[in-house]
Amino acid sequence: MSDQLIAPVSAQEPPYYAVVFTSVKRERDSGYGETAERMEELVKEIPGYLGMDQAGSPGGLAITVGYFRDEDAINEWRTDLEHRAAQKRGRAEWYERYTLHVAKVERSHGFQREPG
Amino acid sequence: MSDQLIAPVSAQEPPYYAVVFTSVKRERDSGYGETAERMEELVKEIPGYLGMDQAGSPGGLAITVGYFRDEDAINEWRTDLEHRAAQKRGRAEWYERYTLHVAKVERSHGFQREPG
Numbered sequence: 001m002s003d004q005l006i007a008p009v010s011a012q013e014p015p016y017y018a019v020v021f022t023s024v025k026r027e028r029d030s031g032y033g034e035t036a037e038r039m040e041e042l043v044k045e046i047p048g049y050l051g052m053d054q055a056g057s058p059g060g061l062a063i064t065v066g067y068f069r070d071e072d073a074i075n076e077w078r079t080d081l082e083h084r085a086a087q088k089r090g091r092a093e094w095y096e097r098y099t100l101h102v103a104k105v106e107r108s109h110g111f112q113r114e115p116g
Numbered sequence: 117m118s119d120q121l122i123a124p125v126s127a128q129e130p131p132y133y134a135v136v137f138t139s140v141k142r143e144r145d146s147g148y149g150e151t152a153e154r155m156e157e158l159v160k161e162i163p164g165y166l167g168m169d170q171a172g173s174p175g176g177l178a179i180t181v182g183y184f185r186d187e188d189a190i191n192e193w194r195t196d197l198e199h200r201a202a203q204k205r206g207r208a209e210w211y212e213r214y215t216l217h218v219a220k221v222e223r224s225h226g227f228q229r230e231p232g
Contacts, residue, residue, distance in 0.1 A: 008138030020181055055179040056173070065217075099224065099225075100226070105218065109216055
């Protein structure tokens with residue numbers, strides 16, 4: 001992250017889907033980091049995956065938004081066996097609470113400051 | 117924030133809308149904090165406003181997700197005169213870049229760890 005350009009995922013051509021995952025982790029989260037990294041790698045293999053935005057600070061609310069072309073792509077990701085095992089472990093060990101919203105994007109736009 | 121329970125907005129009964137705003141601010145952001153606080157107060161007055169989740173860390177990507185019952189509520193907020201002035205100032209002064217996705221939530225669910 002540190003030497004990459006920090007940039008949100010660009011506006012895509014609608015329709016597409018945004019999966020909004022808002023979460024609060026427990027203090028003990030052994031193994032979470034490795035699994036999160038693995039999931040970030042794995043989701044890139046899903047056809048129709050468009051990108052992901054993540055923000056949060058330690059001890060606070062974290063928000064992850066995954067963008068997918070269609071419901072098939074979301075379903076493929078949701079039911080991926082390794083992802084399902086991670087979801088299960090998340091409920092058993094890592095998360096204090098979370099909310100998941102699956103939403104169809106109807107419009108979007110972006111802004112980029114002109115250089116100089 | 118510090119002495120409040122940190123909790124994401126709960127799953128609502130669909131349909132409702134999620135407005136996902138992902139942004140990177142410039143280093144100079146004089147006046148941003150006051151305006152952001154004012155906007156958080158102002159949006160609560162919009163009929164059909166359901167809540168907001170925010171996450172981010174200084175110098176990184178920030179994500180704000182606002183939840184609204186319907187498009188009328190979003191339009192009322194989008195065209196609010198004080199909010200429009202803030203949007204304009206955001207593009208002129210505060211943001212390096214941002215993306216806005218307006219999305220209709222089709223399904224949602226939540227998880228809350230059992231106490232103890």
